[in-house]
Amino acid sequence: MIYFDNSATTQALPEVVDTYDKVSKSVWGNPSSLHNFGEQAFNLLEQSRKQIADLLHVHADEIYFTSGGTEGDNWVTKGTAIQKREFGKHLITTAVEHPAIHNSMEQLKKLGYDVTYLPVDDEGRISIDDLKSAIRPDTTLVSIMAVNNEIGTIQPIKQPRRF
Ligand SMILES: Cc1ncc(COP(=O)(O)O)c(C=O)c1O
Numbered sequence: 001m002i003y004f005d006n007s008a009t010t011q012a013l014p015e016v017v018d019t020y021d022k023v024s025k026s027v028w029g030n031p032s033s034l035h036n037f038g039e040q041a042f043n044l045l046e047q048s049r050k051q052i053a054d055l056l057h058v059h060a061d062e063i064y065f066t067s068g069g070t071e072g073d074n075w076v077t078k079g080t081a082i083q084k085r086e087f088g089k090h091l092i093t094t095a096v097e098h099p100a101i102h103n104s105m106e107q108l109k110k111l112g113y114d115v116t117y118l119p120v121d122d123e124g125r126i127s128i129d130d131l132k133s134a135i136r137p138d139t140t141l142v143s144i145m146a147v148n149n150e151i152g153t154i155q156p157i158k159q160p161r162r163f
Contacts, residue, residue, distance in 0.1 A: 007152040009122045073100035081108050088138025089113045096120050124153035
């Protein structure tokens with residue numbers, strides 16, 4: 001079989017599966033518990049957070065673990081919109097986002113937010129000029145998937161542009 005669906009789900013590397021298996025069997029305490037077993041899990045969690053932060057060149061307190069993509073999308077979209085509402089209620093996304101983003105945006109619309117859906121070309125790509133024109137003084141969030149989970153299109157996130 002030749003697998004062409006890596007943008008939706010990528011097979012985990014054997015070392016990832018081995019580590020998951022090892023940790024699940026040996027360090028399964030609740031990291032919020034005060035006993036030694038919990039502390040062991042807490043320390044491993046914090047070590048992982050630091051390792052991921054170092055790889056991404058960010059601070060450890062900028063790394064959050066969620067149960068998956070849907071929870072992460074909901075949390076970031078609604079959390080940002082609500083936290084920044086004093087600066088404005090305009091959000092920008094694209095017409096081809098995952099339902100976890102699209103449905104969150106639609107819920108926010110019902111709460112009085114204004115959402116701009118950027119159009120895409122026949123390869124699913126947005127135009128940076130469209131994005132530039134859509135940004136307003138009251139825009140608080142631009143949420144665009146870097147790589148489309150169904151067709152694999154990479155958005156021009158590296159394209160240099162002066163705003
Ligand atoms: C951008 C995006 N958000 C959310 C999801 C859903 O993720 P999960 O099944 O982990 O909730 C996917 C899955 O492909 C995705 O690509």
